[in-house]
Amino acid sequence: MSLADSYRHVAAEVAQAAGEAGGVKLIAVSKTFPAEDIRAVYAAGCRDFGENYIQEWYDKTETLVDLPDIVWHVIGDIQSNKTKFVAERAHWVHTVGRLKTAQRLSAQRPPQMPPLQVCIEVNIADEAAKHGVKPEAALALALEVAKLPNLEVRGLMCVAKADSSDDELRTQFGMMRQLLADVQAAGIAADVLSMGMSGDMRIAVECGATHVRIGSAIFGKRDYGAGKAV
Ligand SMILES: *Cc1c(COP(=O)(O)O)cnc(C)c1O
Numbered sequence: 001m002s003l004a005d006s007y008r009h010v011a012a013e014v015a016q017a018a019g020e021a022g023g024v025k026l027i028a029v030s031k032t033f034p035a036e037d038i039r040a041v042y043a044a045g046c047r048d049f050g051e052n053y054i055q056e057w058y059d060k061t062e063t064l065v066d067l068p069d070i071v072w073h074v075i076g077d078i079q080s081n082k083t084k085f086v087a088e089r090a091h092w093v094h095t096v097g098r099l100k101t102a103q104r105l106s107a108q109r110p111p112q113m114p115p116l117q118v119c120i121e122v123n124i125a126d127e128a129a130k131h132g133v134k135p136e137a138a139l140a141l142a143l144e145v146a147k148l149p150n151l152e153v154r155g156l157m158c159v160a161k162a163d164s165s166d167d168e169l170r171t172q173f174g175m176m177r178q179l180l181a182d183v184q185a186a187g188i189a190a191d192v193l194s195m196g197m198s199g200d201m202r203i204a205v206e207c208g209a210t211h212v213r214i215g216s217a218i219f220g221k222r223d224y225g226a227g228k229a230v
Helices: 003-021 035-043 054-063 080-089 099-108 135-146 166-185 201-206
Strands: 025-029 048-051 071-074 092-096 116-121 151-157 192-194 211-214
Touching (some): 003 035, 003 201, 003 211, 048 054, 054 080, 080 099, 092 099, 099 116, 099 135, 135 151, 135 166, 166 192, 166 201, 192 211
Parallel strands (some): 025 048, 025 211, 116 151, 151 192
């Protein structure tokens, strides 16, 4: 299958999972894949792309400057020395898990640009190896980030625990939905649940995901190369 066909296939699956309500945004996660692959999926109609590794993404934004309506979603951890580039080039950051990162992004967002759209990353299963704020601290972080001038808190993001059963996925995604309700009840106009990947997209959408982040089902299996962090 060509990349364009895989993209159309996944887009149809997402639309089917969303059902009549619709409105689930498909973000094509292109990490480790070359800029030409992004071009192929763009040509098939996709505009939203997700990237994890800031240096790799930087190079792709340079190669793809001729695609002005591309929407870049940063979905990886951002080290302090990389916040400036993210503030200058990203449309969305799904992985705000610390106030410090948010403060730097807000301070470095160029004033002529619209506010950076951000999600609070929640470590929903409280895993030692994962980034993100603990579920019980998510609301407090959202309230702090919402005070920053150049960021707009749009919602919450998570990566479910690997190898979860369907029931375990429903528990984690259900907690995310409840946390978003708490954020909304606290007065933040947040409307996004960024959850669901190639392996758990259907259950995520069933549980209220508004944005799904799909990589391998579109681009194929990733080859991280020697020594590169997953
Ligand atoms: C890699 C990645 C994805 C996409 O994962 P697939 O299983 O390839 O669909 C989604 N979200 C995050 C945060 C990722 O790092």
